[in-house]
Amino acid sequence: MAVIVSAVIVTNKRMTENDKVKAASFIYENLEFEFEQLEDGTYEITGFRSWEESVTIPLYIPYGDGKIQFSSIGESAFANNTTITEIILPESITHIGKGAFSHCTNLTRVVMSDSVVSIDEYAFNKCEQLKDITFSGNLKTIGAYAFSDCNSLVQITL
Numbered sequence: 001m002a003v004i005v006s007a008v009i010v011t012n013k014r015m016t017e018n019d020k021v022k023a024a025s026f027i028y029e030n031l032e033f034e035f036e037q038l039e040d041g042t043y044e045i046t047g048f049r050s051w052e053e054s055v056t057i058p059l060y061i062p063y064g065d066g067k068i069q070f071s072s073i074g075e076s077a078f079a080n081n082t083t084i085t086e087i088i089l090p091e092s093i094t095h096i097g098k099g100a101f102s103h104c105t106n107l108t109r110v111v112m113s114d115s116v117v118s119i120d121e122y123a124f125n126k127c128e129q130l131k132d133i134t135f136s137g138n139l140k141t142i143g144a145y146a147f148s149d150c151n152s153l154v155q156i157t158l
Helices: none
Strands: 002-004 021-028 031-037 043-050 054-056 061-063 066-068 070-073 086-088 109-111 132-134 155-157
Parallel strands (some): 054 086, 109 132
Antiparallel strands (some): 002 021, 021 031, 031 043, 061 066
């Protein structure tokens, strides 16, 4: 069951940089999301809070009369979350932004789908407990220092 805290206004005109649609936040299955609609009509997670240690981002989230699907994790969206120990990303995620999971000091495991093609710089910076990460064969770009100070990283699966 979704609790909607804010609404998204969608228009028929082509969106410009100044027209990006934002939603303050909403809660779905104990996961609190902030998101932004991008120019191509897809959605990016721009903020996240959870009290759950193991988090699976759902493929679709009911919203209003329809559903939304996230295509990317935005800059610093999960940064400084010290609760999460595991994150599983759905098939819809193709991009992980700059510092998206930076300073998630208790994060130990990340599972990415085959659709992730790019990881920006500092994406997992200072995830000190990160031990296991699974990449897809479709990953094309890993930014500078994406895994800097991940001193516990012992297993990378491609």
